[in-house]
Amino acid sequence: MNKPALRLIAALVALTAVQTACYNRYTISTDELSNLDSSHIARSVVVKDDSGMDVTVSATTPIKVQTAAREYSVSPFNFALTESQLVAPDYDLLLSREEVTGAVVSEFASSKTWSIAAGGLLAAIGAFVLISASAGADGTGE
Numbered sequence: 362m363n364k365p366a367l368r369l370i371a372a373l374v375a376l377t378a379v380q381t382a383c384y385n386r387y388t389i390s391t392d393e394l395s396n397l398d399s400s401h402i403a404r405s406v407v408v409k410d411d412s413g414m415d416v417t418v419s420a421t422t423p424i425k426v427q428t429a430a431r432e433y434s435v436s437p438f439n440f441a442l443t444e445s446q447l448v449a450p451d452y453d454l455l456l457s458r459e460e461v462t463g464a465v466v467s468e469f470a471s472s473k474t475w476s477i478a479a480g481g482l483l484a485a486i487g488a489f490v491l492i493s494a495s496a497g498a499d500g501t502g503e
Contacts, residue, residue: 383474384423384467387416391442394464397424398442406437408466416466423467428460435464 387410396408397418405419418424418437425432426447433454440449447456 383470383477385470385473387411387414387466387468388427389416389464389466391458391461391463394424394426394461395442397437397464398440399438400441402438410466411463416468418466418468425465425467426454426456427462427464428456429462432465 389408389410393408393410396406405417407415407417410416420437422437424435424437426435426449433449433456434452435447435449435454436451439451440447440454442458442461444458446458447461448454
């Protein structure tokens with residue numbers, strides 16, 4: 362594989378690594394998770410995270426239900442959490458309520474996203490200026 366292709370792949374890998382910074386993650390209890398089940402269909406619901414902060418959850422907010430073993434994705438307002446089980450038909454998920462330890466809510470952070478975009482643009486402009494300045498008048502770099 363040639364060097365330009367490797368550089369492009371490295372840049373894409375770095376870009377995907379920073380995409381997680383576009384979200385703030387909040388851990389909520391099982392009791393707060395019950396406010397997001399299908400019996401509470403709404404445009405948005407405010408729940409409290411483990412530190413007491415208010416977190417607004419809408420129908421498009423990513424939620425991952427936590428168990429001791431792993432995390433499972435569920436859609437807000439499209440699952441049932443009863444006294445004995447959690448059922449999420451869109452993910453073909455059935456868990457005992459005893460297994461559920463809480464959930465992680467990912468809230469979109471526009472300020473972080475704009476900062477990443479601006480940083481990438483400034484890095485590209487800086488690289489262009491650096492290459493242009495080091496290239497010499499005749500383009501040979503000497």
